[in-house]
Amino acid sequence: DTAVSQTPKYLVTQMGNDKSIKCEQNLGHDTMYWYKQDSKKFLKIMFSYNNKELIINETVPNRFSPKSPDKAHLNLHINSLELGDSAVYFCASSQDLFQPQHFGDGTRLSIL
Amino acid sequence: AQSVTQPDIHITVSEGASLELRCNYSYGATPYLFWYVQSPGQGLQLLLKYFSGDTLVQGIKGFEAEFKRSQSSFNLRKPSVHWSDAAEYFCAVGAGGSYIPTFGRGTSLIVHP
Numbered sequence: 434d435t436a437v438s439q440t441p442k443y444l445v446t447q448m449g450n451d452k453s454i455k456c457e458q459n460l461g462h463d464t465m466y467w468y469k470q471d472s473k474k475f476l477k478i479m480f481s482y483n484n485k486e487l488i489i490n491e492t493v494p495n496r497f498s499p500k501s502p503d504k505a506h507l508n509l510h511i512n513s514l515e516l517g518d519s520a521v522y523f524c525a526s527s528q529d530l531f532q533p534q535h536f537g538d539g540t541r542l543s544i545l
Numbered sequence: 546a547q548s549v550t551q552p553d554i555h556i557t558v559s560e561g562a563s564l565e566l567r568c569n570y571s572y573g574a575t576p577y578l579f580w581y582v583q584s585p586g587q588g589l590q591l592l593l594k595y596f597s598g599d600t601l602v603q604g605i606k607g608f609e610a611e612f613k614r615s616q617s618s619f620n621l622r623k624p625s626v627h628w629s630d631a632a633e634y635f636c637a638v639g640a641g642g643s644y645i646p647t648f649g650r651g652t653s654l655i656v657h658p
Contacts, residue, residue, distance in 0.1 A: 437588070466646075473650070474583075474650070474651045474653075475648075475650050475651070476589075476635065476651070477648075478645060478646065481645075489645055491645070523588055523589070525588075525589075530639075530646075531577055531639050532639075533579055534589070534591070534646070535591075536581075536588030536589040536590070537588050538586070538588045539586075539587070539588055
């Protein structure tokens with residue numbers, strides 16, 4: 434059983450398109466996150482939800498919008514994709530904000 | 546704001562040799578500290594964590610780390626490296642007053658046979 438699963442694993446699309454990445458966790462955790470990892474492996478937090486409530490919203494363009502329909506899911510929608518959005522996006526979850534995180538395997542987004 | 550510094554971008558060791566990966570943090574209070582490992586094409590996996598208590602913590606895969614408050618460090622060690630340990634290693638400070646977990650830039654471990 435995969436603890437944190439993301440789909441799709443790879444996403445290749447053109448500039449200007451809108452795309453979504455889905456994330457689900459079956460660990461019963463209260464907190465979920467989205468991270469962006471750039472080509473130099475730098476990992477930067479984008480959003481965090483705790484019990485479906487947005488608690489961290491870092492400096493991210495408005496084109497990125499997270500949605501949490503329930504505690505087990507945190508999806509990421511991206512509008513008007515740009516070349517600079519190319520990266521690996523990781524979903525993660527933890528019991529609470531102070532506990533270790535469990536990561537998904539990532540979604541590699543490539544913008545043509 | 547908290548921060549994490551991993552001064553070594555790459556570390557190369559021979560299989561069987563000992564390993565130490567450095568991590569320095571900046572945080573006003575006692576931090577929650579973590580080490581994660583990322584294998585190619587995969588997400589991050591927790592190796593070990595420090596919250597309080599014994600400053601020498603044991604983790605999975607034979608790794609350990611020592612919290613040294615006086616040096617603001619949390620270095621990761623392994624006595625004998627295996628080829629399968631080649632990966633990217635991330636040190637992280639847990640969410641503090643800002644509730645934002647912070648990761649270092651990572652250290653890439655290369656293992657020579």
